[in-house]
Amino acid sequence: MTAIQSHVDADGADLTMTEGLRFDSVSKEYGHGKRTMQALDDVTITVPDGSFTTLLGPSGCGKSTLLRMAAGLEQPTAGTVSVGGESPAALARSGRLGVSFQDASLLPWRSVERNVALPLERRRDKSHTAKRIAELLDLVGLEQFAGARPYELSGGMQQRVSIARALAADPDLLLLDEPFGALDEFTRLRLNLELQRIWEGKRFTTLLVTHSITEAVILSTQIVVLSPRPGRIAETIDVDLPWPRTAETMDTPEFNGHAKYLRDLLLGLHR
Known part of the structure:
Protein backbone atom coordinates (compact mmCIF):
# COMPACT_ATOMS: atom_id res chain seq x y z
CA MET A 1 0.00 0.00 0.00
CA THR A 2 1.20 3.49 -0.85
CA ALA A 3 0.10 6.21 1.56
CA ILE A 4 0.15 9.87 0.56
CA GLN A 5 2.73 12.00 2.29
CA SER A 6 1.88 15.38 0.78
CA HIS A 7 -0.49 17.20 -1.54
CA VAL A 8 -0.01 20.45 -3.38
CA ASP A 9 -2.73 22.87 -4.42
CA ALA A 10 -2.85 25.01 -7.57
CA ASP A 11 -0.56 27.61 -5.98
CA GLY A 12 2.01 25.02 -4.94
CA ALA A 13 1.13 25.15 -1.24
CA ASP A 14 1.74 21.96 0.71
CA LEU A 15 -1.58 20.73 2.13
CA THR A 16 -0.95 17.51 4.03
CA MET A 17 2.18 16.54 5.83
CA THR A 18 1.32 14.90 9.14
CA GLU A 19 -0.75 11.90 10.15
CA GLY A 20 -4.33 12.72 11.07
CA LEU A 21 -6.00 9.29 11.36
CA ARG A 22 -4.41 5.85 11.36
CA PHE A 23 -5.73 2.31 11.26
CA ASP A 24 -2.86 0.01 12.21
CA SER A 25 -3.23 -3.73 11.39
CA VAL A 26 -6.96 -3.55 12.15
CA SER A 27 -9.10 -6.70 12.04
CA LYS A 28 -12.73 -7.10 13.05
CA GLU A 29 -14.76 -10.22 13.79
CA TYR A 30 -18.43 -10.54 14.69
CA GLY A 31 -20.04 -13.47 16.48
CA HIS A 32 -18.46 -16.44 18.26
CA GLY A 33 -17.28 -19.94 17.44
CA LYS A 34 -18.71 -21.41 14.25
CA ARG A 35 -20.80 -18.29 13.77
CA THR A 36 -17.78 -15.99 13.62
CA MET A 37 -17.73 -13.67 10.61
CA GLN A 38 -14.59 -11.76 9.76
CA ALA A 39 -15.42 -8.29 8.45
CA LEU A 40 -11.89 -6.82 8.20
CA ASP A 41 -8.47 -8.44 7.93
CA ASP A 42 -5.18 -6.68 8.74
CA VAL A 43 -6.11 -3.22 7.43
CA THR A 44 -3.54 -0.44 7.69
CA ILE A 45 -4.49 3.03 6.43
CA THR A 46 -2.88 6.41 6.97
CA VAL A 47 -5.16 9.43 6.50
CA PRO A 48 -2.87 12.49 6.40
CA ASP A 49 -3.83 15.57 8.35
CA GLY A 50 -5.90 17.89 6.16
CA SER A 51 -6.55 15.29 3.48
CA PHE A 52 -9.83 14.05 2.03
CA THR A 53 -9.65 10.25 2.02
CA THR A 54 -12.38 8.01 0.60
CA LEU A 55 -13.06 4.36 1.40
CA LEU A 56 -14.41 2.70 -1.75
CA GLY A 57 -15.51 -0.89 -2.20
CA PRO A 58 -18.41 -3.31 -2.55
CA SER A 59 -21.19 -3.63 0.00
CA GLY A 60 -20.16 -5.60 3.05
CA CYS A 61 -16.43 -4.97 2.70
CA GLY A 62 -16.14 -3.15 6.05
CA LYS A 63 -16.08 0.50 4.96
CA SER A 64 -18.68 1.66 7.47
CA THR A 65 -17.11 -0.52 10.17
CA LEU A 66 -13.82 1.35 9.72
CA LEU A 67 -15.62 4.69 9.90
CA ARG A 68 -17.46 3.64 13.07
CA MET A 69 -14.11 2.67 14.59
CA ALA A 70 -12.77 6.12 13.71
CA ALA A 71 -15.79 7.58 15.53
CA GLY A 72 -15.14 5.42 18.60
CA LEU A 73 -18.47 3.61 18.12
CA GLU A 74 -16.83 0.21 17.54
CA GLN A 75 -13.58 -1.38 18.64
CA PRO A 76 -11.28 -3.54 16.49
CA THR A 77 -10.82 -7.20 17.38
CA ALA A 78 -7.12 -6.68 16.67
CA GLY A 79 -4.99 -3.65 15.85
CA THR A 80 -5.39 -0.01 16.84
CA VAL A 81 -7.08 3.17 15.63
CA SER A 82 -5.67 6.58 16.53
CA VAL A 83 -6.27 10.22 15.63
CA GLY A 84 -3.21 12.42 15.97
CA GLY A 85 -1.84 9.94 18.49
CA GLU A 86 -4.96 9.75 20.68
CA SER A 87 -7.97 7.47 20.73
CA PRO A 88 -11.15 8.26 18.76
CA ALA A 89 -13.09 8.16 22.04
CA ALA A 90 -10.87 10.89 23.50
CA LEU A 91 -11.35 13.00 20.38
CA ALA A 92 -15.13 12.57 20.59
CA ARG A 93 -15.21 13.47 24.30
CA SER A 94 -13.34 16.68 23.57
CA GLY A 95 -15.89 17.66 20.90
CA ARG A 96 -13.33 17.60 18.08
CA LEU A 97 -15.09 14.91 16.03
CA GLY A 98 -17.83 15.55 13.47
CA VAL A 99 -19.98 12.78 11.96
CA SER A 100 -22.65 12.80 9.25
CA PHE A 101 -24.49 9.61 8.21
CA GLN A 102 -26.68 8.73 5.23
CA ASP A 103 -29.71 9.45 7.39
CA ALA A 104 -29.46 13.12 8.35
CA SER A 105 -30.89 12.20 11.82
CA LEU A 106 -32.17 15.69 12.53
CA LEU A 107 -34.33 16.30 15.59
CA PRO A 171 -13.74 19.23 14.33
CA ASP A 172 -10.23 17.93 13.81
CA LEU A 173 -11.77 14.94 12.01
CA LEU A 174 -14.92 14.82 9.84
CA LEU A 175 -16.46 11.40 9.16
CA LEU A 176 -19.01 10.99 6.36
CA ASP A 177 -20.85 7.68 5.89
CA GLU A 178 -22.66 7.76 2.52
CA PRO A 179 -24.16 11.19 3.30
CA PHE A 180 -25.58 11.59 -0.22
CA GLY A 181 -26.37 7.96 -1.00
CA ALA A 182 -30.17 8.39 -0.97
CA LEU A 183 -30.23 11.44 -3.26
CA ASP A 184 -30.81 11.69 -7.00
CA GLU A 185 -27.74 11.93 -9.22
CA PHE A 186 -28.03 15.66 -9.95
CA THR A 187 -28.54 16.65 -6.30
CA ARG A 188 -25.71 14.34 -5.28
CA LEU A 189 -23.27 15.96 -7.72
CA ARG A 190 -24.33 19.45 -6.65
CA LEU A 191 -23.73 18.59 -2.99
CA ASN A 192 -20.42 16.91 -3.85
CA LEU A 193 -19.24 20.22 -5.31
CA GLU A 194 -20.65 22.09 -2.30
CA LEU A 195 -18.80 19.77 0.10
CA GLN A 196 -15.60 20.23 -1.86
CA ARG A 197 -15.95 24.02 -1.54
CA ILE A 198 -16.45 23.72 2.23
CA TRP A 199 -13.50 21.34 2.59
CA GLU A 200 -11.21 23.59 0.55
CA GLY A 201 -12.01 26.48 2.86
CA LYS A 202 -11.41 24.54 6.09
CA ARG A 203 -9.00 21.69 5.21
CA PHE A 204 -10.25 19.46 8.04
CA THR A 205 -9.15 15.84 7.89
CA THR A 206 -12.02 13.97 6.23
CA LEU A 207 -12.89 10.29 5.81
CA LEU A 208 -15.74 9.48 3.41
CA VAL A 209 -17.45 6.13 2.81
CA THR A 210 -19.08 5.74 -0.60
CA HIS A 211 -20.03 3.26 -3.32
CA SER A 212 -19.79 5.94 -6.00
CA ILE A 213 -16.67 6.06 -8.17
CA THR A 214 -17.60 9.52 -9.46
CA GLU A 215 -18.04 10.86 -5.93
CA ALA A 216 -14.74 9.35 -4.82
CA VAL A 217 -12.75 10.87 -7.70
CA ILE A 218 -14.31 14.36 -7.59
CA LEU A 219 -13.78 14.77 -3.82
CA SER A 220 -10.68 12.85 -2.80
CA THR A 221 -7.00 13.45 -2.33
CA GLN A 222 -6.63 9.70 -1.87
CA ILE A 223 -8.90 6.69 -2.38
CA VAL A 224 -8.52 3.46 -0.43
CA VAL A 225 -10.08 0.52 -2.28
CA LEU A 226 -11.21 -2.42 -0.15
CA SER A 227 -11.69 -6.00 -1.30
CA PRO A 228 -14.90 -8.01 -0.76
CA ARG A 229 -15.33 -9.42 2.77
CA PRO A 230 -13.19 -9.81 4.67
CA GLY A 231 -12.12 -6.29 3.79
CA ARG A 232 -8.45 -5.92 2.94
CA ILE A 233 -6.59 -3.09 1.25
CA ALA A 234 -6.66 -3.74 -2.49
CA GLU A 235 -4.96 -0.48 -3.43
CA THR A 236 -4.47 3.11 -2.31
CA ILE A 237 -4.65 5.67 -5.12
CA ASP A 238 -3.45 9.26 -5.12
CA VAL A 239 -5.98 11.49 -6.92
CA ASP A 240 -3.84 14.27 -8.38
CA LEU A 241 -6.56 16.29 -10.13
CA PRO A 242 -6.14 20.07 -9.67
CA TRP A 243 -8.32 22.12 -7.31
CA PRO A 244 -10.95 23.41 -7.42
CA ARG A 245 -12.77 20.56 -9.12
CA THR A 246 -15.91 21.39 -11.07
CA ALA A 247 -18.51 19.61 -13.18
CA GLU A 248 -16.21 20.27 -16.14
CA THR A 249 -13.46 18.30 -14.37
CA MET A 250 -15.54 15.19 -15.05
CA ASP A 251 -15.06 15.71 -18.80
CA THR A 252 -11.26 15.61 -18.63
CA PRO A 253 -9.13 12.63 -19.68
CA GLU A 254 -7.49 12.67 -16.23
CA PHE A 255 -10.80 12.30 -14.39
CA ASN A 256 -11.99 9.57 -16.72
CA GLY A 257 -8.66 7.80 -16.41
CA HIS A 258 -9.04 7.61 -12.63
CA ALA A 259 -12.68 6.49 -12.94
CA LYS A 260 -11.86 3.77 -15.47
CA TYR A 261 -8.96 2.49 -13.37
CA LEU A 262 -11.18 2.25 -10.28
CA ARG A 263 -14.01 0.59 -12.22
CA ASP A 264 -11.66 -2.02 -13.68
CA LEU A 265 -10.07 -2.59 -10.28
CA LEU A 266 -13.41 -3.10 -8.55
CA LEU A 267 -14.68 -5.42 -11.31
CA GLY A 268 -11.46 -7.42 -11.07
CA LEU A 269 -11.92 -7.89 -7.33
CA HIS A 270 -15.16 -9.75 -8.01
CA ARG A 271 -13.70 -12.21 -10.54
Whole structure:
Protein backbone atom coordinates (compact mmCIF):
# COMPACT_ATOMS: atom_id res chain seq x y z
CA MET A 1 0.00 0.00 0.00
CA THR A 2 1.20 3.49 -0.85
CA ALA A 3 0.10 6.21 1.56
CA ILE A 4 0.15 9.87 0.56
CA GLN A 5 2.73 12.00 2.29
CA SER A 6 1.88 15.38 0.78
CA HIS A 7 -0.49 17.20 -1.54
CA VAL A 8 -0.01 20.45 -3.38
CA ASP A 9 -2.73 22.87 -4.42
CA ALA A 10 -2.85 25.01 -7.57
CA ASP A 11 -0.56 27.61 -5.98
CA GLY A 12 2.01 25.02 -4.94
CA ALA A 13 1.13 25.15 -1.24
CA ASP A 14 1.74 21.96 0.71
CA LEU A 15 -1.58 20.73 2.13
CA THR A 16 -0.95 17.51 4.03
CA MET A 17 2.18 16.54 5.83
CA THR A 18 1.32 14.90 9.14
CA GLU A 19 -0.75 11.90 10.15
CA GLY A 20 -4.33 12.72 11.07
CA LEU A 21 -6.00 9.29 11.36
CA ARG A 22 -4.41 5.85 11.36
CA PHE A 23 -5.73 2.31 11.26
CA ASP A 24 -2.86 0.01 12.21
CA SER A 25 -3.23 -3.73 11.39
CA VAL A 26 -6.96 -3.55 12.15
CA SER A 27 -9.10 -6.70 12.04
CA LYS A 28 -12.73 -7.10 13.05
CA GLU A 29 -14.76 -10.22 13.79
CA TYR A 30 -18.43 -10.54 14.69
CA GLY A 31 -20.04 -13.47 16.48
CA HIS A 32 -18.46 -16.44 18.26
CA GLY A 33 -17.28 -19.94 17.44
CA LYS A 34 -18.71 -21.41 14.25
CA ARG A 35 -20.80 -18.29 13.77
CA THR A 36 -17.78 -15.99 13.62
CA MET A 37 -17.73 -13.67 10.61
CA GLN A 38 -14.59 -11.76 9.76
CA ALA A 39 -15.42 -8.29 8.45
CA LEU A 40 -11.89 -6.82 8.20
CA ASP A 41 -8.47 -8.44 7.93
CA ASP A 42 -5.18 -6.68 8.74
CA VAL A 43 -6.11 -3.22 7.43
CA THR A 44 -3.54 -0.44 7.69
CA ILE A 45 -4.49 3.03 6.43
CA THR A 46 -2.88 6.41 6.97
CA VAL A 47 -5.16 9.43 6.50
CA PRO A 48 -2.87 12.49 6.40
CA ASP A 49 -3.83 15.57 8.35
CA GLY A 50 -5.90 17.89 6.16
CA SER A 51 -6.55 15.29 3.48
CA PHE A 52 -9.83 14.05 2.03
CA THR A 53 -9.65 10.25 2.02
CA THR A 54 -12.38 8.01 0.60
CA LEU A 55 -13.06 4.36 1.40
CA LEU A 56 -14.41 2.70 -1.75
CA GLY A 57 -15.51 -0.89 -2.20
CA PRO A 58 -18.41 -3.31 -2.55
CA SER A 59 -21.19 -3.63 0.00
CA GLY A 60 -20.16 -5.60 3.05
CA CYS A 61 -16.43 -4.97 2.70
CA GLY A 62 -16.14 -3.15 6.05
CA LYS A 63 -16.08 0.50 4.96
CA SER A 64 -18.68 1.66 7.47
CA THR A 65 -17.11 -0.52 10.17
CA LEU A 66 -13.82 1.35 9.72
CA LEU A 67 -15.62 4.69 9.90
CA ARG A 68 -17.46 3.64 13.07
CA MET A 69 -14.11 2.67 14.59
CA ALA A 70 -12.77 6.12 13.71
CA ALA A 71 -15.79 7.58 15.53
CA GLY A 72 -15.14 5.42 18.60
CA LEU A 73 -18.47 3.61 18.12
CA GLU A 74 -16.83 0.21 17.54
CA GLN A 75 -13.58 -1.38 18.64
CA PRO A 76 -11.28 -3.54 16.49
CA THR A 77 -10.82 -7.20 17.38
CA ALA A 78 -7.12 -6.68 16.67
CA GLY A 79 -4.99 -3.65 15.85
CA THR A 80 -5.39 -0.01 16.84
CA VAL A 81 -7.08 3.17 15.63
CA SER A 82 -5.67 6.58 16.53
CA VAL A 83 -6.27 10.22 15.63
CA GLY A 84 -3.21 12.42 15.97
CA GLY A 85 -1.84 9.94 18.49
CA GLU A 86 -4.96 9.75 20.68
CA SER A 87 -7.97 7.47 20.73
CA PRO A 88 -11.15 8.26 18.76
CA ALA A 89 -13.09 8.16 22.04
CA ALA A 90 -10.87 10.89 23.50
CA LEU A 91 -11.35 13.00 20.38
CA ALA A 92 -15.13 12.57 20.59
CA ARG A 93 -15.21 13.47 24.30
CA SER A 94 -13.34 16.68 23.57
CA GLY A 95 -15.89 17.66 20.90
CA ARG A 96 -13.33 17.60 18.08
CA LEU A 97 -15.09 14.91 16.03
CA GLY A 98 -17.83 15.55 13.47
CA VAL A 99 -19.98 12.78 11.96
CA SER A 100 -22.65 12.80 9.25
CA PHE A 101 -24.49 9.61 8.21
CA GLN A 102 -26.68 8.73 5.23
CA ASP A 103 -29.71 9.45 7.39
CA ALA A 104 -29.46 13.12 8.35
CA SER A 105 -30.89 12.20 11.82
CA LEU A 106 -32.17 15.69 12.53
CA LEU A 107 -34.33 16.30 15.59
CA PRO A 108 -37.78 16.95 14.08
CA TRP A 109 -38.96 19.25 16.88
CA ARG A 110 -35.95 21.55 16.49
CA SER A 111 -35.46 24.25 13.89
CA VAL A 112 -32.54 24.14 11.46
CA GLU A 113 -30.47 26.52 13.57
CA ARG A 114 -31.18 24.59 16.79
CA ASN A 115 -30.18 21.31 15.12
CA VAL A 116 -26.89 22.88 14.03
CA ALA A 117 -26.39 24.27 17.55
CA LEU A 118 -26.61 20.84 19.19
CA PRO A 119 -22.82 20.16 19.44
CA LEU A 120 -22.29 23.63 20.94
CA GLU A 121 -24.75 23.29 23.80
CA ARG A 122 -22.21 21.61 26.09
CA ARG A 123 -19.96 24.65 25.97
CA ARG A 124 -19.96 26.93 28.98
CA ASP A 125 -19.12 30.00 26.93
CA LYS A 126 -22.07 30.49 24.57
CA SER A 127 -21.25 34.07 23.62
CA HIS A 128 -20.20 33.15 20.08
CA THR A 129 -22.76 30.39 19.46
CA ALA A 130 -25.23 32.50 17.47
CA LYS A 131 -22.45 33.88 15.26
CA ARG A 132 -21.05 30.40 14.66
CA ILE A 133 -24.46 29.02 13.66
CA ALA A 134 -25.03 31.91 11.28
CA GLU A 135 -21.63 31.32 9.68
CA LEU A 136 -22.36 27.62 9.18
CA LEU A 137 -25.80 28.19 7.70
CA ASP A 138 -24.26 30.70 5.30
CA LEU A 139 -21.53 28.17 4.47
CA VAL A 140 -24.05 25.50 3.44
CA GLY A 141 -26.42 28.00 1.81
CA LEU A 142 -29.29 27.66 4.28
CA GLU A 143 -29.25 31.01 6.04
CA GLN A 144 -32.81 31.70 4.85
CA PHE A 145 -34.06 28.46 6.43
CA ALA A 146 -32.73 28.97 9.96
CA GLY A 147 -36.20 28.78 11.51
CA ALA A 148 -37.52 25.92 9.37
CA ARG A 149 -38.25 22.44 10.71
CA PRO A 150 -36.64 19.38 9.06
CA TYR A 151 -39.93 18.24 7.45
CA GLU A 152 -40.01 21.53 5.52
CA LEU A 153 -36.68 20.76 3.82
CA SER A 154 -35.74 18.59 0.85
CA GLY A 155 -33.47 15.57 1.37
CA GLY A 156 -30.47 17.48 0.05
CA MET A 157 -31.14 20.41 2.37
CA GLN A 158 -31.44 18.07 5.35
CA GLN A 159 -28.02 16.59 4.50
CA ARG A 160 -26.55 20.09 4.37
CA VAL A 161 -27.95 20.73 7.86
CA SER A 162 -26.37 17.46 9.01
CA ILE A 163 -22.99 18.49 7.61
CA ALA A 164 -23.27 21.96 9.17
CA ARG A 165 -24.01 20.30 12.53
CA ALA A 166 -20.96 18.04 12.10
CA LEU A 167 -18.81 21.13 11.46
CA ALA A 168 -20.25 23.19 14.33
CA ALA A 169 -17.48 22.48 16.83
CA ASP A 170 -14.63 22.94 14.29
CA PRO A 171 -13.74 19.23 14.33
CA ASP A 172 -10.23 17.93 13.81
CA LEU A 173 -11.77 14.94 12.01
CA LEU A 174 -14.92 14.82 9.84
CA LEU A 175 -16.46 11.40 9.16
CA LEU A 176 -19.01 10.99 6.36
CA ASP A 177 -20.85 7.68 5.89
CA GLU A 178 -22.66 7.76 2.52
CA PRO A 179 -24.16 11.19 3.30
CA PHE A 180 -25.58 11.59 -0.22
CA GLY A 181 -26.37 7.96 -1.00
CA ALA A 182 -30.17 8.39 -0.97
CA LEU A 183 -30.23 11.44 -3.26
CA ASP A 184 -30.81 11.69 -7.00
CA GLU A 185 -27.74 11.93 -9.22
CA PHE A 186 -28.03 15.66 -9.95
CA THR A 187 -28.54 16.65 -6.30
CA ARG A 188 -25.71 14.34 -5.28
CA LEU A 189 -23.27 15.96 -7.72
CA ARG A 190 -24.33 19.45 -6.65
CA LEU A 191 -23.73 18.59 -2.99
CA ASN A 192 -20.42 16.91 -3.85
CA LEU A 193 -19.24 20.22 -5.31
CA GLU A 194 -20.65 22.09 -2.30
CA LEU A 195 -18.80 19.77 0.10
CA GLN A 196 -15.60 20.23 -1.86
CA ARG A 197 -15.95 24.02 -1.54
CA ILE A 198 -16.45 23.72 2.23
CA TRP A 199 -13.50 21.34 2.59
CA GLU A 200 -11.21 23.59 0.55
CA GLY A 201 -12.01 26.48 2.86
CA LYS A 202 -11.41 24.54 6.09
CA ARG A 203 -9.00 21.69 5.21
CA PHE A 204 -10.25 19.46 8.04
CA THR A 205 -9.15 15.84 7.89
CA THR A 206 -12.02 13.97 6.23
CA LEU A 207 -12.89 10.29 5.81
CA LEU A 208 -15.74 9.48 3.41
CA VAL A 209 -17.45 6.13 2.81
CA THR A 210 -19.08 5.74 -0.60
CA HIS A 211 -20.03 3.26 -3.32
CA SER A 212 -19.79 5.94 -6.00
CA ILE A 213 -16.67 6.06 -8.17
CA THR A 214 -17.60 9.52 -9.46
CA GLU A 215 -18.04 10.86 -5.93
CA ALA A 216 -14.74 9.35 -4.82
CA VAL A 217 -12.75 10.87 -7.70
CA ILE A 218 -14.31 14.36 -7.59
CA LEU A 219 -13.78 14.77 -3.82
CA SER A 220 -10.68 12.85 -2.80
CA THR A 221 -7.00 13.45 -2.33
CA GLN A 222 -6.63 9.70 -1.87
CA ILE A 223 -8.90 6.69 -2.38
CA VAL A 224 -8.52 3.46 -0.43
CA VAL A 225 -10.08 0.52 -2.28
CA LEU A 226 -11.21 -2.42 -0.15
CA SER A 227 -11.69 -6.00 -1.30
CA PRO A 228 -14.90 -8.01 -0.76
CA ARG A 229 -15.33 -9.42 2.77
CA PRO A 230 -13.19 -9.81 4.67
CA GLY A 231 -12.12 -6.29 3.79
CA ARG A 232 -8.45 -5.92 2.94
CA ILE A 233 -6.59 -3.09 1.25
CA ALA A 234 -6.66 -3.74 -2.49
CA GLU A 235 -4.96 -0.48 -3.43
CA THR A 236 -4.47 3.11 -2.31
CA ILE A 237 -4.65 5.67 -5.12
CA ASP A 238 -3.45 9.26 -5.12
CA VAL A 239 -5.98 11.49 -6.92
CA ASP A 240 -3.84 14.27 -8.38
CA LEU A 241 -6.56 16.29 -10.13
CA PRO A 242 -6.14 20.07 -9.67
CA TRP A 243 -8.32 22.12 -7.31
CA PRO A 244 -10.95 23.41 -7.42
CA ARG A 245 -12.77 20.56 -9.12
CA THR A 246 -15.91 21.39 -11.07
CA ALA A 247 -18.51 19.61 -13.18
CA GLU A 248 -16.21 20.27 -16.14
CA THR A 249 -13.46 18.30 -14.37
CA MET A 250 -15.54 15.19 -15.05
CA ASP A 251 -15.06 15.71 -18.80
CA THR A 252 -11.26 15.61 -18.63
CA PRO A 253 -9.13 12.63 -19.68
CA GLU A 254 -7.49 12.67 -16.23
CA PHE A 255 -10.80 12.30 -14.39
CA ASN A 256 -11.99 9.57 -16.72
CA GLY A 257 -8.66 7.80 -16.41
CA HIS A 258 -9.04 7.61 -12.63
CA ALA A 259 -12.68 6.49 -12.94
CA LYS A 260 -11.86 3.77 -15.47
CA TYR A 261 -8.96 2.49 -13.37
CA LEU A 262 -11.18 2.25 -10.28
CA ARG A 263 -14.01 0.59 -12.22
CA ASP A 264 -11.66 -2.02 -13.68
CA LEU A 265 -10.07 -2.59 -10.28
CA LEU A 266 -13.41 -3.10 -8.55
CA LEU A 267 -14.68 -5.42 -11.31
CA GLY A 268 -11.46 -7.42 -11.07
CA LEU A 269 -11.92 -7.89 -7.33
CA HIS A 270 -15.16 -9.75 -8.01
CA ARG A 271 -13.70 -12.21 -10.54
